[in-house]
Amino acid sequence: MIFYEPGQHKEHGFSHDPFKAFVSPRPIGWIGSIDDQGRTNLAPYSFFNAMASNPPQVVFGTGSRPDGSKKDSQLNIEQTGQFTLSIVGHALKDDMNASSAALPHGESEFETAGIEGAASRLVKPLWVAKAPIAFECVYRQTIEMECWDASHKNYMLIGTVIGIHVSEDVVVDGKADVTKWQPVSRLGYYDYATVTEVFEMFRPEGAPRPT
Numbered sequence: 001m002i003f004y005e006p007g008q009h010k011e012h013g014f015s016h017d018p019f020k021a022f023v024s025p026r027p028i029g030w031i032g033s034i035d036d037q038g039r040t041n042l043a044p045y046s047f048f049n050a051m052a053s054n055p056p057q058v059v060f061g062t063g064s065r066p067d068g069s070k071k072d073s074q075l076n077i078e079q080t081g082q083f084t085l086s087i088v089g090h091a092l093k094d095d096m097n098a099s100s101a102a103l104p105h106g107e108s109e110f111e112t113a114g115i116e117g118a119a120s121r122l123v124k125p126l127w128v129a130k131a132p133i134a135f136e137c138v139y140r141q142t143i144e145m146e147c148w149d150a151s152h153k154n155y156m157l158i159g160t161v162i163g164i165h166v167s168e169d170v171v172v173d174g175k176a177d178v179t180k181w182q183p184v185s186r187l188g189y190y191d192y193a194t195v196t197e198v199f200e201m202f203r204p205e206g207a208p209r210p211t
């Protein structure tokens with residue numbers, strides 16, 4: 001077995017830091033936000049997940065820009081207290097990637113990447129009109145995390161989902177069928193994976209059924 005202490009040395013022998021490959025697949029939260037002047041923004045974040053369902057709560061992790069300033073999504077969300085989170089189906093993978101371009105603050109990835117936005121019902125930011133599922137969220141808090149690099153910062157933002165849009169196309173027999181939208185996930189390096197198959201597994205007898 002290889003053992004290494006992250007950050008202590010590079011004796012693990014990997015050509016690139018493999019940490020993100022180890023924690024994979026990671027879903028991609030495609031985050032829509034708006035600044036206090038009403039300018040829209042869209043960017044993908046794969047340090048993303050749901051952390052509770054009652055009420056539904058999501059988290060995402062954001063690093064700072066190379067100059068140590070906050071990325072637009074974080075700036076906007078902390079400013080306005082709202083965001084949307086669109087789910088990336090396989091058909092949207094290239095749009096999602098295009099929206100990760102680092103644009104100057106105030107320039108919209110919806111416009112530059114030609115991505116159609118849809119109006120939210122309960123919050124101001126747009127969501128991705130072609131997304132199979134999208135959440136409308138209110139921001140709750142930011143936790144600043146550790147960072148080895150003094151010129152850089154790491155943050156985790158937490159939000160509560162207050163509205164959910166679902167395309168009828170992905171509903172089969174009253175359930176959301178992930179094979180209909182085939183979620184794209186991030187692996188390590190520049191690798192991605194798509195969910196195309198599902199298997200079912202029940203919990204041991206006596207354990208509560210999944211809700």
Ligand SMILES: Cc1cc2nc3c(=O)[nH]c(=O)nc-3n(C[C@H](O)[C@H](O)[C@H](O)COP(=O)(O)O)c2cc1C
Pocket residue numbers: 028041042043044045046047048061062063064071072073074096097099100101102103186
């Ligand atoms: C698939 C994918 C996942 C990404 N995940 C993250 C992430 O978890 N955290 C992060 O800080 N940047 C992540 N990025 C990079 C941001 O999308 C990129 O820095 C973007 O310009 C940020 O936009 P913003 O300033 O409009 O928020 C990711 C990029 C891609 C393509």
